[in-house]
Amino acid sequence: MAQAQEQDDLAVVIGLEVHVQLETDTKIFCGCSTDPSEEPNTQTCPVCLGLPGALPVLNESAVEAAVKVGKALDASIPEETRFHRKNYYYPDLPKNFQITQYDDPICQDGELEFSVEGTRRAVGIRRAHLEEDPGSLKHQGGSIDTAEYTLVDYNRAGVPLLEIVTKPDFRGAEEVRAFLAKLEEVLEYLGVFDSTRDGSLRIDANLSVVDDDAVEPDGAVAEEALESANRTEVKNISSHKGAEKALSYEATRQKNAIRRGRAVEQETRHWDESRGITVSMRSKEEEKDYRYFEEADLPPLRVAHWKDEIQIPELPDARRERFQTEYGLNSEAADKLTTTKQVADFYEDVAAAFDPDLAATWVADELLGELNYRDMDVTEIEGRLDEVSRLIELVATDEITAKNARETVLREMLDDGADPDAVVEREGLGKSSGDEIQQAVEAAIEENPDAVEDYHDGEGGAINFLVGQVMQKTGGSADPGDVNQLLRAELE
Ligand SMILES: Nc1ncnc2c1ncn2[C@@H]1O[C@H](COP(=O)(O)OP(=O)(O)OP(=O)(O)O)[C@@H](O)[C@H]1O
Numbered sequence: 001m002a003q004a005q006e007q008d009d010l011a012v013v014i015g016l017e018v019h020v021q022l023e024t025d026t027k028i029f030c031g032c033s034t035d036p037s038e039e040p041n042t043q044t045c046p047v048c049l050g051l052p053g054a055l056p057v058l059n060e061s062a063v064e065a066a067v068k069v070g071k072a073l074d075a076s077i078p079e080e081t082r083f084h085r086k087n088y089y090y091p092d093l094p095k096n097f098q099i100t101q102y103d104d105p106i107c108q109d110g111e112l113e114f115s116v117e118g119t120r121r122a123v124g125i126r127r128a129h130l131e132e133d134p135g136s137l138k139h140q141g142g143s144i145d146t147a148e149y150t151l152v153d154y155n156r157a158g159v160p161l162l163e164i165v166t167k168p169d170f171r172g173a174e175e176v177r178a179f180l181a182k183l184e185e186v187l188e189y190l191g192v193f194d195s196t197r198d199g200s201l202r203i204d205a206n207l208s209v210v211d212d213d214a215v216e217p218d219g220a221v222a223e224e225a226l227e228s229a230n231r232t233e234v235k236n237i238s239s240h241k242g243a244e245k246a247l248s249y250e251a252t253r254q255k256n257a258i259r260r261g262r263a264v265e266q267e268t269r270h271w272d273e274s275r276g277i278t279v280s281m282r283s284k285e286e287e288k289d290y291r292y293f294e295e296a297d298l299p300p301l302r303v304a305h306w307k308d309e310i311q312i313p314e315l316p317d318a319r320r321e322r323f324q325t326e327y328g329l330n331s332e333a334a335d336k337l338t339t340t341k342q343v344a345d346f347y348e349d350v351a352a353a354f355d356p357d358l359a360a361t362w363v364a365d366e367l368l369g370e371l372n373y374r375d376m377d378v379t380e381i382e383g384r385l386d387e388v389s390r391l392i393e394l395v396a397t398d399e400i401t402a403k404n405a406r407e408t409v410l411r412e413m414l415d416d417g418a419d420p421d422a423v424v425e426r427e428g429l430g431k432s433s434g435d436e437i438q439q440a441v442e443a444a445i446e447e448n449p450d451a452v453e454d455y456h457d458g459e460g461g462a463i464n465f466l467v468g469q470v471m472q473k474t475g476g477s478a479d480p481g482d483v484n485q486l487l488r489a490e491l492e
């Protein structure tokens with residue numbers, strides 16, 4: 001790579017190590033709580049502090065969660081898996097070793113499909129292994145390379161992680177972003193992950209630049225080229241957007257280095273979110289540095305029979321297709337309604353109670369639209385879906401007009417936390433009864449003979465004028481379409 005090359009002759013190769021915090025009540029090797037809201041260093045015990053003589057006991061729910069992810073990623077789950085110690089010294093790791101898995105991880109050889117700009121892609125999953133999270137370091141007065149001092153919180157030490165390692169199948173930063181979004185979607189569907197939790201997804205991204213010729217027609221990169229390329233591992237990425245930015249930066253940095261005839265160092269770099277750059281941290285440690293050896297305090301784990309009993313729910317892709325066939329939704333609506341399990345479940349409840357089309361309009365367009373406009377997430381109204389359902393019922397049973405439901409009730413519900421029935425009452429939005437409307441129609445005709453004459457002479461504007469009169473008389477609570485029909489019937 002010493003020779004200067006044109007930037008266009010170079011291809012980017014990316015592989016990810018995604019650390020997923022599995023949602024369990026207690027830590028992976030002890031009974032301490034995983035509740036993130038606790039005061040620092042209060043959720044600890046001799047096991048997760050690594051005190052001499054303390055022995056780990058494996059948490060069954062963490063294993064169950066890992067098996068679910070493995071199934072969702074179409075990975076094979078071996079009959080027996082084991083734990084290893086990965087030795088290194090760092091203040092976030094009180095034992096000086098991390099219990100992790102090494103040569104026979106719980107998930108092997110999987111795949112995840114996703115779409116990027118309308119194109120279907122699949123990325124291979126090499127493995128996914130269970131491990132314990134280290135504590136968290138809180139750098140004070142700066143970031144990792146500039147902080148004055150650092151605090152450590154061991155509440156996180158021992159929280160279960162699943163490290164998902166992809167094949168180096170990504171060809172660009174946009175693909176990585178789309179993959180991560182899809183992965184989160186699947187993890188949330190499985191109920192093993194909470195994306196709103198701080199640091200629940202942490203990504204190490206490996207990137208190298210290879211000669212274009214090494215990329216085969218099917219997009220695969222020759223093994224030789226992968227091994228000979230110097231890659232950097234970018235740490236401290238915690239969001240989809242961050243991953244895309246960090247990797248775009250890193251791709252350009254490496255291409256520029258190669259263009260200028262400089263070698264790319266094999267090293268670990270740190271993504272500095274606020275500066276938008278990656279900075280060199282240290283040369284990449286090699287496997288032998290970690291002195292892996294088997295964790296003698298934990299017996300081998302046999303999941304052979306148990307794994308068949310662990311069920312996973314319908315996943316987003318399957319649900320998306322079913323929504324189209326079962327409810328006749330178009331693909332855009334089906335996409336919107338299935339990105340989170342919660343919205344999809346809610347949609348199905350409302351569709352069953354009222355009507356699939358009405359439910360699609362109200363959930364996909366009105367509700368998600370208004371939430372999006374307010375930069376809100378559906379999780380923020382989690383406890384109030386019953387109220388939204390009540391609002392849809394008011395429309396479905398013709399008690400209020402769609403216009404009032406949308407422009408007044410839903411907005412007040414989201415802005416002031418109001419209850420739908422209370423808004424209808426307060427604003428007098430209850431639809432006028434048929435009788436009232438009929439009376440108003442008759443009165444409007446009676447009081448406006450000129451408009452009636454114009455109508456009979458074929459003047460288009462006359463009917464709108466009369467509709468306006470009726471709307472005024474009913475205080476806007478009639479449906480203009482209905483009024484229009486009633487007037488025409490009356491004028492025949
Ligand atoms: N040439 C390459 N360019 C970019 N990524 C690569 C290349 N070769 C391998 N990778 C990716 O690097 C990652 C290697 O992760 P893995 O956990 O196996 O090893 P590691 O990074 O050496 O170890 P550690 O867990 O200590 O960080 C994988 O995601 C893989 O796809």
Ligand SMILES: [Mg+2]
Nearest residue numbers: 017163165204
């Ligand atoms: Mg790794």
Ligand SMILES: [Mg+2]
Nearest residue numbers: 017204206233
């Ligand atoms: Mg790595």
